Amino acid sequence: MAERRAEISRKTNETDVSVRVNIDGTGKSKISTGVGFFDHMLDQLSRHSLIDMEIDVKGDLHIDDHHTVEDTGIAIGQAISKALGDRRGITRYASLDLAMDETMTKAAVDISGRPFLVWNVAFSAPKIGTFDTELVREFFQALSQNAGITLHILNHYGANNHHIAETCFKAVARVLRTATEIDPRQADRVPSTKGMLA
Numbered sequence: 001m002a003e004r005r006a007e008i009s010r011k012t013n014e015t016d017v018s019v020r021v022n023i024d025g026t027g028k029s030k031i032s033t034g035v036g037f038f039d040h041m042l043d044q045l046s047r048h049s050l051i052d053m054e055i056d057v058k059g060d061l062h063i064d065d066h067h068t069v070e071d072t073g074i075a076i077g078q079a080i081s082k083a084l085g086d087r088r089g090i091t092r093y094a095s096l097d098l099a100m101d102e103t104m105t106k107a108a109v110d111i112s113g114r115p116f117l118v119w120n121v122a123f124s125a126p127k128i129g130t131f132d133t134e135l136v137r138e139f140f141q142a143l144s145q146n147a148g149i150t151l152h153i154l155n156h157y158g159a160n161n162h163h164i165a166e167t168c169f170k171a172v173a174r175v176l177r178t179a180t181e182i183d184p185r186q187a188d189r190v191p192s193t194k195g196m197l198a
């Protein structure tokens with residue numbers, strides 16, 4: 001089958017984003033967004049999805065991190081969508097409960113072609129270090145809309161906001177890994193009775 005790789009460059013007055021992904025990678029990443037906590041989260045996304053990611057972002061961080069986080073989510077979503085092509089052979093669905101210390105978070109995905117985010121996560125503090133916790137949702141909103149996936153994220157419980165954010169990224173990584181994997185029982189087929197998902 002064709003290599004499932006893609007590259008997206010996206011430049012606006014607010015950000016200059018370049019993203020390369022390889023769906024069939026090993027979880028290698030090279031990430032530089034200028035936002036330390038966000039780099040740490042994207043590193044987890046790559047590592048646990050096994051999607052190789054090269055991400056370079058120059059954003060208007062003198063304002064705040066918002067444009068940088070949102071536009072990176074848009075570009076990663078577009079790159080994943082492009083790399084998946086017609087979605088032939090994919091497993092399509094996955095869900096997982098992911099534990100990290102005291103925190104438990106569920107992610108469920110359908111690589112459906114129908115962008116939708118259900119976000120059921122509450123943070124108890126507005127910041128993790130200097131990072132605005134509300135940007136975690138902004139990232140997944142941008143990712144789901146631009147990848148064309150249905151994504152549900154539910155935090156069952158947790159006390160530490162770093163853990164709550166990190167379980168969101170790790171759980172989404174793990175379900176993306178499974179849902180994008182080729183299902184050998186239908187490797188030549190688009191997994192939809194409609195015959196198309198893209």
Ligand SMILES: [Mn+2]
Pocket residue numbers: 040162166
């Ligand atoms: Mn961490």
